[in-house]
Amino acid sequence: xxxxEDDNPTTPAPDPSxxxxxxxxxxxxxxxxxxxxxxxxxxxxxxxxMVAGVCGGIADYFGIDPVIVRVIAVALVFAGGAGxxxxxxxxLLVPDRDAEPDDRPGRTATIVGAIALVLAFGALSSxxxxxxxxxHWTGPFVSLVFIGLAGLGIWYLASGETPSVGGARDIxxxxxFGLALLAVCGILATxxxxxxxxxxxxxxxxxxxVAGIWLVAAAFVGGARWLILPALxxxxxxxxxxAANVNVDGGVGDREYRPLAAAQVRDTYRxxxxxxxxxxxxxxxxxxDRPLHVDLGVGQAVxxxxxxxxxxxxxxxxxxxANVFARGSGGVDVDWQDEREAPAGTTxxxxxxxxxxxxxxxxxEDPDSFAHDHGPxxxxxxDACIGGSRG
Amino acid sequence: xxxxxxxxxxxVAGLAIVVFGAVLLLDRAGTLxxxxxxxxxxACALLGAILLTSGLVxxx
Numbered sequence: 001x002x003x004x005e006d007d008n009p010t011t012p013a014p015d016p017s018x019x020x021x022x023x024x025x026x027x028x029x030x031x032x033x034x035x036x037x038x039x040x041x042x043x044x045x046x047x048x049x050m051v052a053g054v055c056g057g058i059a060d061y062f063g064i065d066p067v068i069v070r071v072i073a074v075a076l077v078f079a080g081g082a083g084x085x086x087x088x089x090x091x092l093l094v095p096d097r098d099a100e101p102d103d104r105p106g107r108t109a110t111i112v113g114a115i116a117l118v119l120a121f122g123a124l125s126s127x128x129x130x131x132x133x134x135x136h137w138t139g140p141f142v143s144l145v146f147i148g149l150a151g152l153g154i155w156y157l158a159s160g161e162t163p164s165v166g167g168a169r170d171i172x173x174x175x176x177f178g179l180a181l182l183a184v185c186g187i188l189a190t191x192x193x194x195x196x197x198x199x200x201x202x203x204x205x206x207x208x209x210v211a212g213i214w215l216v217a218a219a220f221v222g223g224a225r226w227l228i229l230p231a232l233x234x235x236x237x238x239x240x241x242x243a244a245n246v247n248v249d250g251g252v253g254d255r256e257y258r259p260l261a262a263a264q265v266r267d268t269y270r271x272x273x274x275x276x277x278x279x280x281x282x283x284x285x286x287x288x289d290r291p292l293h294v295d296l297g298v299g300q301a302v303x304x305x306x307x308x309x310x311x312x313x314x315x316x317x318x319x320x321x322a323n324v325f326a327r328g329s330g331g332v333d334v335d336w337q338d339e340r341e342a343p344a345g346t347t348x349x350x351x352x353x354x355x356x357x358x359x360x361x362x363x364x365e366d367p368d369s370f371a372h373d374h375g376p377x378x379x380x381x382x383d384a385c386i387g388g389s390r391g
Numbered sequence: 392x393x394x395x396x397x398x399x400x401x402x403v404a405g406l407a408i409v410v411f412g413a414v415l416l417l418d419r420a421g422t423l424x425x426x427x428x429x430x431x432x433x434a435c436a437l438l439g440a441i442l443l444t445s446g447l448v449x450x451x
Contacts, residue, residue, distance in 0.1 A: 201419035208412030215405025223398025243430035333428040
């Protein structure tokens with residue numbers, strides 16, 4: 001026989017610890033002597049949960065809106081992490097409403113939960129002062145809890161299982177698995193990004209395609225969901241590096257070039273990651289066009305030019321900011337073009353910039369002071385060009 | 392005995408990752424000029440497809 005909801009009015013799931021309701025007495029027929037219902041019990045909510053059902057359970061216990069409890073819990077997270085620790089403690093200590101007695105938190109969970117509660121009070125006291133106001137050692141523990149929760153979150157995403165209390169040991173095992181997966185993904189992401197930036201993008205892309213094909217093939221023999229996260233960890237950072245055209249061929253670190261003669265000026269200055277300064281103020285450049293290519297993967301490139309040199313610029317930035325004298329433009333996929341003409345007998349520096357992620361600066365000023373005093377409001381430049389410092 | 396149903400999440404994620412890898416390969420080979428402005432929606436589509444499928448599969 002088909003059962004309709006209308007035939008069976010919805011009522012809250014009976015709490016085993018509560019006294020029998022009037023309806024059960026009415027429908028049950030056989031009246032029985034009700035035992036002492038005992039104290040009300042706090043359970044984690046199974047049908048109103050955002051993470052573990054702690055806030056839903058508390059709201060159910062006090063008969064208030066769960067949103068209120070959640071707002072207070074989130075606010076307490078910022079009170080030295082007390083909310084977070086208290087939540088973890090409740091997660092470990094409070095049983096699920098429908099949990100079998102064997103699934104109730106064990107002794108280890110009780111001890112871990114109690115420690116978390118003590119730390120929560122310690123964190124609170126450090127925020128609010130008072131007798132235990134000197135507790136600053138809760139910081140590392142809160143960090144550990146954050147790391148553990150991150151591990152649990154990763155495990156949850158990777159496995160697709162719903163978090164539940166299975167004992168502290170089970171939770172620690174899951175958190176450990178999640179953290180190990182996170183570490184593997186971090187290594188893959190770094191390796192993929194670096195390999196792409198170092199010229200191995202074709203290889204990385206091929207590995208990503210193979211991982212994708214593996215996933216498709218495995219879908220027909222049970223699936224390989226564990227491979228999704230590592231494949232994404234490899235593909236996405238490599239994609240960012242590729243799209244930003246980051247190139248680390250030029251090495252890593254700070255480079256400063258200050259040629260003293262025109263013959264010492266290179267056609268190309270290149271750096272992978274770091275700060276690249278090309279200071280041409282001591283050079284007497286001959287009249288006419290002088291091409292100069294600046295190639296930077298990630299960081300800041302500063303070109304310092306003499307005041308009697310006109311600069312015409314064509315620069316591409318994957319993401320970042322271009323400041324050419326007092327003018328600038330920033331954002332994603334920045335194409336900066338500033339075509340300038342120089343009067344006869346004047347040097348025109350034809351700058352071709354290629355920046356992956358970072359900043360390109362062209363200035364007259366000292367590169368060290370420039371780092372703190374540039375952008376709009378700085379002195380206008382390119383006075384040597386026809387039209388001067390036109391906007 | 393019926394045929395085993397393929398794992399939808401693995402299938403969708405695999406196809407999306409293959410497409411993403413192909414775009415990456417074309418960019419590195421110089422056939423395509425991938426910029427961050429185009430990469431961002433592509434990455435969002437990749438993640439969105441996987442998360443959406445994951446949610447729908449769980450609901451089933």
